[in-house]
Amino acid sequence: MFTLLGSGTLIAYLYSIYTLIINHQGHVNLFFDAAAAITTLVLAGQWIEQRSEDKLARALKDLLSLTPPTARLLSHGSEKIIPWSAIQPGNQLAVLPGETIPTDGKILEGHASVEESILTGEPLPVEKFVGDSVLGGTLVSGGRLLILAEIAGNDSLVARLARLVDEAKENPPPFQRFADKVAGIFTPLVLLLAAATAVGWILAGETTATAINRAVAVLIAACPCALGLAAPVATACGLSRAARLGVLIRDPTSLEKLSKVKLLVVDKTGTLTEGNPxxxxxxxxxxxxxxxxxxxxxxxxxxxxxxxxxxxxxxxxxxxxxxxxxxxxxxxxxxxxxxxxxxxxxxxxxxxxxxxxxxxxxxxxxxxxxxxxxxxxxxxxxxxxxxxxxxxxxxxxxxxDPIRSTTPAAIHSLKNLGIDIELLTGDQPEPAQAVAAQLGITRVQAGVKPDGKAARVSSLIGTVPGLVAMAGDGTNDALALASADLGISLGSGTDAAKEAAAVVVLKGDIAGIARAFLMGRATVRVIRQNLFLAFAYNTLALPAAAG
Incomplete structure (x- = not known):
């Protein structure tokens, strides 16, 4: 992009100086205003691009801000303040009302309301009791808790998700790699076209000023930046928007995969149901x-x-x-x-x-x-x-285990997207069939062991005109998540499930999964639209600029 714009601006500026000082021949063809206008427009475009990229940076900053700088460590009957990064598994941590839970763990003592909306989108505080799991970055709104840290502070869900968002920026999706290749070929072709345009006008008997004017017009009209930015800007916006909706995407290539899924395999407990039998x-x-x-x-x-x-x-x-x-x-x-x-x-x-x-x-x-x-x-x-x-x-x-209140609407939304659903569970056939019947799910596999789940998911790949996604939250789902074209883990699930998945839905229900598919399709639709407009513009603008 800058090669073409810089060349066009420099040629216009230098030719204006040449005409003004050396060879004006009684009249002056100046392009200072054009050079200034081009520079202004380029800077404005860079500002808009930076604003788009800043959206993803803000999502990362918001995640990192959830972690408190310190924690209250209880050791040998006394309490001391330690840095958040010093938290280790097995530490007993005290959390007072109004404080943020420093890392993921389990409640040893106390009862409190915990606000998880920043991570899960759940608007109401969740009551937590002894034995319940809690997430780092959530706020204790009532009651004092004694928590057993299950992982180090740097490995908490919030910290891992922040790393995912940061890593996502470094991995371009297939659309972007394609656009970058096209842009790499496009630039030298436009330089050749500009030179050919100038030579052609001179051979046609036009003045040097006219030839340079047309050549500069070709350089300026060409827009490889539209090709180069069509995918990354939309991807950055899609990732940041998904993060605000509670959907963390480990790899931007998963955005494209989300748009191609035609079969979603789901676990029952904790995905379709409340997960608290x-x-x-x-x-x-x-x-x-x-x-x-x-x-x-x-x-x-x-x-x-x-x-x-x-x-x-x-x-x-x-x-x-x-x-x-x-x-x-x-x-x-x-x-x-x-x-x-x-x-x-x-x-x-x-x-x-x-x-x-x-x-x-x-x-x-x-x-x-x-x-x-x-x-x-x-x-x-x-x-x-x-x-x-x-x-x-x-x-x-x-x-x-009651069905989640949001599940029926989410199932309806998925079906409207053309996504078929299969229930794959280790539970007994009777409860599995009962849940499926209530939700209108016709494909049911019950009593399936963890390795059987992975085998079932693998057998489904290639049988549908699209990709197969697996959604689950338990350790017994990890193999199946890794076997699918796209693994989706629920934020309330186990670490094994999260590590095997490419997409993490923080609010652990199928409604969040439906949001992930909608976001993936919307992002890919915008990328395709951007690429089409970029190709259409260059196809029309370059011949017009060349005259």
């Missing part, structure tokens, strides 16, 4: 009470991040139950946990298929009817988690 029924075998079953289950669940484990733990905490320490603890993501009590009893907690492997004499069915309280082949259309003690099935916990 609650126990609705505990049915136990003869000889064990509900309280005893809950204590055993909570002793295993306390070490797991699975939503069902969190539900069991919340139920035990609500009853102020204390549970024994478990040794030899093992977890298979998406299936269940096993361990051993201090008195040597083997305990297993998980789904039906997992529990069958840990029973001495597997029952015909692992469901218990909550209405009758007896073993039966048919169970309700609810999710269930079973508990085994020393190889004997002793209890079943039935869970209910």
């Amino acid at each position: 609650a126990i609705t029924q505990i049915t136990t075998a003869e000889g064990i009470s509900q309280t005893s079953a809950l204590i055993l289950a909570a002793s295993l669940a306390s070490s797991s991040l699975h939503p069902f484990s969190r539900a069991i733990l919340r139920a035990a905490q609500a009853r102020s139950l204390s549970f024994p320490k478990i040794t030899d603890l093992q977890e298979i993501p998406g299936q269940g946990l096993t361990g051993q009590t201090l008195d040597g009893k083997r305990v297993a907690l998980g789904n039906s298929e997992f529990l069958e492997k840990h029973l001495v004499a597997p029952e015909k069915t692992l469901r218990i009817s909550p209405s009758e309280g007896v073993w039966s082949e048919e169970g309700p259309a609810k999710s269930s988690v079973s508990l085994a003690l020393n190889g004997q099935l002793v209890a079943v916990f039935f869970m209910a």
